[in-house]
Amino acid sequence: MMRVALKGLVRRRTRAGLTSLAVVLGVAMISGTFVLTDTIQRAFTNVFDSAYAKTSVIVSARQVVRESAAHPTVPASMLEQVRSQPGVAAAAGSVGDTVRLIARDGTVIGGGNGEGIGFGIDPAQPRFSPIALTSGTWARGPREVVIDSGTAKEHHYAVGDVIAAKADGPVRRFTITGIGELGGATIGALTIAAFDVPTAQAVLNKPGRLDEIDIAARQGVTPAQLARRLTRALPPDTEIRTAGAQAREGAREVASSIGTVRTFLLVFGGIALFVGAFVIFNTISITVAQRARELATLRTLGASRRQVLRSVLLETLVIGVLASVIGLLAGLGIAKGLDALFAALGADLPQANMVLAGRTVAISVVTGTLVTILAGLIPAIRATRVPPISAVREGALPPPSRLAPARPYAAGAMIVLGVAGIADGVLAGGSASAVLAPMGAGTVLLFLGVALIARHLVRPLAALVGRPARSLGGAAGRLAAQNAVRNPGRTASTAAALMIGLALVTFVATLGAGMRHSFADSLNRQIRAGHVVSPSGNADAGVFPAAAGRAIAETPGVTVASSVRSDKARVLGATTDVFGVDPATIGRVYRFELRRGSGLRGLGTGAMVPDSYAEDHGLTIGSRLTLQTANGATRRIPVTATYKAAPVEGLISGIVIGQAAFDRTFPQPRNAYTFVAGTASTARLAGALAPFPDARLDTKAAWIANDQRELDKTLVLLYVLLALSVVVSLFGMVNTMILSVLERTRELGMLRAIGMSRRQARRMIRHESVITALIGAALGLPLGVLLAAIVTGGLADQGLGLHLPAGALLACTAVAALAGALAAIPPARRASRLDVLHALQYE
């Protein structure tokens, strides 16, 4: 019996191959995600390991506020104190922060965000350097620098050339004395500038300060022993850690952010597998139906139901394992593709040799096989119910399911539960998993429910979407429209696979359109300035030098240039955004929705907080807040006003204090924005900003458009990832159509005999395929809009509205039609090439 199953599989290998493709893609996405993220992790681990390879203990200032723009430092004098401790063999101080390298044409090097770091290396103690020289010597003195090999190669710099670099201060020019490399990896588009320590202190504006002291222990002293000794000797606000702990901490931080990326990508692998399960279910259902006579013959020969079940399941098992293994290997290609995708969207990922972990192999193969077997289970059970009498009867079919009458009720219940789950998730709030878990489960239920009821919608939908075929396709088109509804169950589940991808794309597009509108509305309301200066690169987290704001203010024609400082502080036990505004001018360029208190006037001495923040923390006018900054300094400020923060894209959303107070409180005050009003031309303002590559200038309209472009990038990423599931459903359509052509061989022979041309045969298949695809669109598009409506409904209080993206909906429909036409190519070719005589004699 097992031999019969396997031989049958070999005979139908083309079909089996197409079926497995449906699983291959999903598994490939999963394995590709693991390979990619493992590789990134390896790259970072390599960097950390080699950075601390010769270091035993690291001393730094205790960090009070995480993610603050300013890192706390220790005094340079501490280095001597450390060196004098027993057990210390060697110690070197280092400073490091953002330093951008500037190419010959004046543009910032380092990916879309101009990412670059700079640090000081003591040329006498290169053992502590995170980079290794590949050529030249270490930098000495205020005019020398070592750069990374990636930048040197890409921009054709060599030892002896001059390169410009800058941090907070003005652009400076340095002679390249050496080229270096991080241990075993390049991290995306990150550039490196290594100076000697005094130069780094000057460039980074940290005179007499050190970020870190790296210490090597004397022989016989363990890092832990040395760390304990230093803890006793150094002041309490210093952090003393062994290099091992530091590397582990670094790796853990990287792992948690990579974990987010991994989960995100795995979701799309899961979607592709879910769609693949539909395809497998459908294909195996059709083959079981077509083999009804064969299965019945086996039954008459004495095969038990159990044996029939086992033989069908064995087939799915073989397909599942095969597909999973192929998918696993294809994942290596997918990893490269994802890497390229992220690079194209301006997020370069670190490189290392590809990592194929045992866990990746196990998860990929087990998931793929399990999904295949689960999808094949129902058709396999149906196969056992083929009665032996079917062996001798023409047109034998397995009996309809006993559960068929309950189907509409089950579908209705699933749809209701699904919608409830999604709504529950949207309204739940709180952590991402509390929102996404019920939403995900609800969406799966909703899709299953609609797929279950879809067979009853096939006829009316086909009447609608089959109209062009009937009116334009001639007799072939009319036949196609009728073929599409011959087996509504089959058409429904084929279309349902495509429906899922299209519904998700529509959902993203509709939500995206809503966000575009509400973002633009919100920004238009907030900004009253003609021009906005913002950090170049990542506009969300970055800041730019306060001097840039002053340069703008001094430009002729500028009437108002109001800078907004930004940093983080510890307030009420949590890291909180703090903004410093100029109370005299901010109101003329930025619209605050003031609520209670004395408004902007009180900001000379007081603070203004969002009303929601006040409510959450029980603050009233007169309450006192204590701000603790990154260097440990604290300041007590009374709440003098509240305002309503913009619900989306709030530019100033946090504790707002006066600029003078801000500059006195925070160690390195920098700007998040400078809003500019006046008659100065864009070109003149840009000229004033030329010495500040960290700052970019836009008109208000351009700035808002740019904000939307960032959103569009995210949408593109989502579209590309969802395209995978559309491709999976494409294979399903090819499969169904090929099986249908096979099933109708004699009929096609007859049609050709009575005068159907090859072209008409191809057209008939193509139209049927397009109609099936359009049914998928007719189901998927409204579902996607419904999903988006539920989500926007739940987030209405955040200013998110429902906007139908007409262009995107049309594009989705076009994609569906195109997918149908593409899927029809192989079956149409097969149909048109049928030998008429053989087809007529086909059993």
Added chain:
Amino acid sequence: MPAALPQRRLDPHEPPDGAPAPVRLAACDLSRSYGEGATAVAALRGVSVTVAEGELTAVMGPSGSGKSTLMHLLAGLDRPSAGEVWIDRTALSTLGDAELTRLRREHIGFVFQFFNLLPMLTAEENIRLPLELAGRTPPREWVDELIAAVGLGDRRRHRPSELSGGQQQRAAIARALVSRPTVVFADEPTGNLDSRAGGEILDLLRDSVSRYGQTTMMVTHDAHAAAIADRVLFLADGRIARDLGPSTAHTILDTLQEVTGR
């Protein structure tokens, strides 16, 4: 739609135009073998035949005598290894696939043993199909007349699954006639029917020949079916063994035994 088919003069050895009834179908020295070289099997060895307009020809012979092969070659479904087929002065060997399709549309009607109606179309839609495939609108009266002629007036909106075998075959005959083809080929039209339904089908075929002058060729191994023909061709070993005029079932059976015995 399609341009006129390429016209070819018939073989000069054939009777000239103006003979009592024009020749609609002719074959000259037809051979067909399957396979290559030493293992080649000859199914047809040099058959020449002409069929005149309005003639109902039955082709008989034991299994493997080549009767089906002959019909497939005459209908342009298969290509001969040697020889030529003419349908209405068109030599089939000169035609490509597209032209053959057009020929089938306009000059040939088929009746199959297993009816081969499209299950999702009604009887009437099935009947109209050949003309629709040709991009023509079937004339209302002609379709009505055909449906009445085959006795499906009250069944025209039924699907094949709602029709008996005999009714399905009657719809198939109407479908074959709808394009007024030069020749109708019927391949064992009664082979899948009981004798009563089979008898009705034979009456219908005979009737179409008499009423519309429809040239028809029928392959059968049923002597009673062959007895309605104007002419009975007997094939054996890929050659024409006998060529009789109208014959009784008895004569046909005897002749069949005779040619099989050789």
